[in-house]
Amino acid sequence: MQNHNIQINDRRANAAINEEDVHRLARAMSGWYVRMDGKYYDASDPKNKYSRDDVQAASTFRFQEDFPEIPLSDELLREVFETALTKKTFDRSLAVPTWNGKVQCLPGQQDRFSWKHGMVTINTWTEPAYRSVEVAEGSLGTIGDFLDFIFDTEREKDIFLNWLAWCLQNEDQKPTWGPLLYSKSKGTGKSTLCDIARALFGKGNSIRQNNVDKLTGQFNLQVLLSKLVISEELDIRPGTKAANALKTFMTETDASAEAKGRELQRIEQCFAAIFTSNHLPLWIEENDRRYWVVGIEHDGRAGGARAAEFGELVGNLYAYLGHDAHLAEAYAYLMQRELPVGFSGKAFNVAELMTPAMELIFGNGARTSNEILQEYLDEKGLNWILQTQLSEYITGELRGNVNALRYPMTELGWKKAEVKFGGRDYRRSVWVRPGFTAAGGRLIHPDGKSELLIDDGERIQDQITGRNQVFEDTISEEDIY
Numbered sequence: 001m002q003n004h005n006i007q008i009n010d011r012r013a014n015a016a017i018n019e020e021d022v023h024r025l026a027r028a029m030s031g032w033y034v035r036m037d038g039k040y041y042d043a044s045d046p047k048n049k050y051s052r053d054d055v056q057a058a059s060t061f062r063f064q065e066d067f068p069e070i071p072l073s074d075e076l077l078r079e080v081f082e083t084a085l086t087k088k089t090f091d092r093s094l095a096v097p098t099w100n101g102k103v104q105c106l107p108g109q110q111d112r113f114s115w116k117h118g119m120v121t122i123n124t125w126t127e128p129a130y131r132s133v134e135v136a137e138g139s140l141g142t143i144g145d146f147l148d149f150i151f152d153t154e155r156e157k158d159i160f161l162n163w164l165a166w167c168l169q170n171e172d173q174k175p176t177w178g179p180l181l182y183s184k185s186k187g188t189g190k191s192t193l194c195d196i197a198r199a200l201f202g203k204g205n206s207i208r209q210n211n212v213d214k215l216t217g218q219f220n221l222q223v224l225l226s227k228l229v230i231s232e233e234l235d236i237r238p239g240t241k242a243a244n245a246l247k248t249f250m251t252e253t254d255a256s257a258e259a260k261g262r263e264l265q266r267i268e269q270c271f272a273a274i275f276t277s278n279h280l281p282l283w284i285e286e287n288d289r290r291y292w293v294v295g296i297e298h299d300g301r302a303g304g305a306r307a308a309e310f311g312e313l314v315g316n317l318y319a320y321l322g323h324d325a326h327l328a329e330a331y332a333y334l335m336q337r338e339l340p341v342g343f344s345g346k347a348f349n350v351a352e353l354m355t356p357a358m359e360l361i362f363g364n365g366a367r368t369s370n371e372i373l374q375e376y377l378d379e380k381g382l383n384w385i386l387q388t389q390l391s392e393y394i395t396g397e398l399r400g401n402v403n404a405l406r407y408p409m410t411e412l413g414w415k416k417a418e419v420k421f422g423g424r425d426y427r428r429s430v431w432v433r434p435g436f437t438a439a440g441g442r443l444i445h446p447d448g449k450s451e452l453l454i455d456d457g458e459r460i461q462d463q464i465t466g467r468n469q470v471f472e473d474t475i476s477e478e479d480i481y
Contacts, residue, residue: 026094029084034099107171124225128202130324138333142320150189165337166345167272175345176251178273180291187302190276194230201228216245221259224269234275250290286362289348293357387429421453
């Protein structure tokens with residue numbers, strides 16, 4: 001067990017102090033902390049404020065751990081703290097710097113601080129340890145075996161590798177699209193594939209979240225300052241605040257971010273994103289160019305014929321990723337990989353990147369939500385429908401945004417009316433088919449005939465409850481394979 005008791009030599013006040021030791025320890029402190037408004041912050045995690053006494057006490061322990069060869073004394077520590085915290089100096093490496101309150105992810109820059117006007121911005125990016133390992137040549141090794149197993153085609157594997165290579169070769173830039181790994185089955189290796197990317201970008205530079213709640217929520221600074229954002233079980237609805245925020249974060253480098261206890265600030269972000277889902281993302285709009293959806297289905301899935309074989313491969317893969325030399329070989333392979341002409345993480349070429357999953361969602365005859373909604377209304381023979389019942393269908397089956405309800409109905413030509421009917425003494429919102437009108441508690445047909453708007457909720461509800469089968473027959477995830 002490590003002994004944390006600090007041994008400090010009892011030197012005389014006039015004992016000689018090694019100036020080189022003072023500078024080494026002061027430089028270390030100037031990289032560990034920043035100051036602002038008379039308080040100190042840990043540069044690696046600047047959430048909490050610390051006093052001068054806190055910093056001196058913590059640094060004393062850390063000196064013993066990081067510089068065991070330097071004998072500590074009261075005089076030496078006093079001179080180190082005076083140099084790093086009090087003295088004015090032109091050598092900025094010796095003094096704890098003044099922080100401007102800003103943080104930024106600056107991949108490729110090994111310096112912890114970015115200086116401007118005598119103050120520093122904290123760089124949250126750190127170089128992964130494996131990148132200091134020299135290797136003779138690049139190789140994917142067991143990573144390549146894993147990719148061969150999970151991808152259905154060589155083409156899809158190459159697209160993923162090209163995207164990953166582009167992101168690493170241009171680590172300081174932001175890709176505007178990312179892979180969305182889809183499989184209906186469990187245990188297909190989607191999360192494991194994300195772990196490969198996480199190891200290559202560096203665990204300290206990556207963050208994993210369920211859905212996009214952390215990214216699109218109020219306190220999203222930590223997520224936006226990551227180089228790799230992994231969002232598992234992605235499930236959003238078009239038109240919602242989260243969906244719109246995700247669109248912006250995927251394409252724009254300028255963003256507003258906030259951390260608890262700190263003011264909202266503008267930052268430049270450059271994260272790359274990988275998503276996973278066990279549900280076909282039918283919410284993706286036809287003109288959306290932010291997601292490369294690829295199916296991950298194979299016999300190694302949970303309960304599959306080759307599940308044991310795949311499980312052994314995954315175990316070998318994690319053991320492989322545990323060695324820095326193997327990660328260095330994979331990194332070298334990807335950095336040397338020659339990308340196809342025109343391939344870019346900033347440009348989504350639909351023709352070049354189309355997959356069977358994407359064809360099912362919005363290509364080659366795939367129907368839009370509006371078309372599915374129109375077919376549903378026609379099949380049920382509905383000439384009018386209560387807005388509350390329509391909302392249930394749109395939010396439940398089409399996974400649409402109830403706040404944007406008027407858009408699909410207006411596009412289909414339906415009109416909204418506020419009428420009293422069914423013995424109620426207040427108006428209710430109904431939608432009526434093109435050519436029909438609603439007034440005075442009656443539905444007026446195009447030929448002038450009319451009928452009472454019957455408050456027969458059970459009749460309409462019976463029609464609506466049949467929607468699940470209609471929806472499943474309309475789009476079947478089985479069609480993808």
